[in-house]
Amino acid sequence: MTAKFLMIQGTTSDSGKTTLVMALCRIFADMGYKVAPFKSQNMSLNSFVNKEGFEIARSQVLQAQAARIEPQPAHNPVLLKPKGNNTSQIILMGKPFADYKVREYYPIYIPKLIPHIKKSLEKLSQTNDVVIIEGAGSPAEINLADHEIANMFVAKLVKSPVVIVGDIDKGGVFASIYGTVELVKEDEKPLIKAYIVNKFRGDESLLTSGLVMLSEKLNMPCLGVLPYINDLYLPAEDSLDIKETRKLRNINIGVIRLPKISNFTDFEPFLAENDVSLEYCIKPHQLKNKDLIIIPGTKNTISDLNWMKENGFFDEVSLLEKQGAIILGICGGFQMLGQKIIDKGIEENLIKEYNGLGLLPTTAEFKDYDKITHQISAKVINIPNLEGQIIKGYEIHMGIIKNGPNLKTFLEYEDKNLLKKNYSLGIYNESMSTFGTFLHGIWENDLFRKEFLSFVASHHNKQFVETKTSHNEIVEQNIDKVATIVRKHLDLQELCKIVGLEMGNKEK
Known part of the structure; x- marks a missing residue:
């Protein structure tokens, strides 16, 4: 078995890559495909230990759950855990590998990590129909383009088509998508096949003229405009996503x-x-x-x-x-x-x-x-x-x-x-x-x-009235909620064509 690949990259951090990959894992799993998530390098202090005792990022665990598979180190071979004072710990293939200073990472450690990234991709390719890859940050960080191991480096390794996601909620989405595509290296641009506008609030028809012009300039389609989704109950990836309810209750x-x-x-x-x-x-x-x-x-x-x-x-x-x-x-x-x-x-x-x-x-x-x-x-x-x-x-x-x-x-x-x-x-x-x-x-x-x-x-001499909820059931409901919205607003027929997969009768 040799898997098909799809890579989701973003114009920025927090553009919605993690949640979109999660949704696509569920969608392709529902189509009947054996699907796996992959992120070569993640930086997060939210981690999880799988059944074999390997530690990986929580976001890849969520994506694996969406794909209905057990999480494994190959889904996230490199996890970076910041410790302070410009020092982080490298978790490699689920186990502690080294502590490093920022300036040491690219010249000393990246060459040691690359073989494990390649082996993980090979393993997933041999055991799945499709592997959905999540990028990190943005591929347009040109100061790191010759050293990065999480964006175009991975796409080129497996010749994966790339879809760029832009966050319209922060503003400037047309410029950020256009600038991202223009700033990647010339030999990498052919890998970028389409783009998606994410987190939109309002009347989608107002975007039509802008999307037409952007698609003409980039010579690639917009696969869809995904709405901003309120009240999502999903495990957070980092401290930017901390959720709380400050109003005093019982x-x-x-x-x-x-x-x-x-x-x-x-x-x-x-x-x-x-x-x-x-x-x-x-x-x-x-x-x-x-x-x-x-x-x-x-x-x-x-x-x-x-x-x-x-x-x-x-x-x-x-x-x-x-x-x-x-x-x-x-x-x-x-x-x-x-x-x-x-x-x-x-x-x-x-x-x-x-x-x-x-x-x-x-x-x-x-x-x-x-x-x-x-x-x-x-x-x-x-x-x-x-x-x-x-x-x-x-x-x-x-x-x-x-x-x-x-x-x-x-x-x-x-x-x-x-x-x-x-x-x-x-x-x-x-x-x-x-x-x-x-x-x-x-x-x-x-x-x-x-x-x-x-x-x-x-x-405290109080009474607690429980809510009849199951944590895992709520997470599952929210995975399905996002997958349903993505199905509705994304051109899945075009996406499958880009990936090289058939929708056919496998769609539930």
């Missing part, structure tokens, strides 16, 4: 918006609960009136710990815990809740000891442990109404937690081998006011989410 949750916040998709399931408000807080005073305060994951625990101290969050969180708020830390936030964090050269390259919030009698220790990345099943214990529940999630972290006295476990590994290692997965203090866990994706477990919110409500 249960009010505050997530501290750390500078290096990661995996904030953990909290999106709260958005489906009508009785819950969710606010990302950048100032300590925003935490007042919050029933549940969450310290999220972070790509740099020490840096964000110091930021919390310097900006008054330590004092405010400690005060609010004494006044009755429930505090919960996930991953890096869990590590911050303890007495101390000992960094033996992992994050700061020097052995240092830092004071944590002191709300849990624990010590977090970073040293030469392998990065822990795996999916897990866990049993809930020692929490009323949740006892014995089996929940699923995943771990992505460095370091371990050493427990002190007077702690209770509320999450216990089902895997006996992990249980024997006595790793802390989820614990709380005597007063049940402070919880810590390494489990990402915990709130996607619908029954656990609703029962825990009921526990928070009862702690």
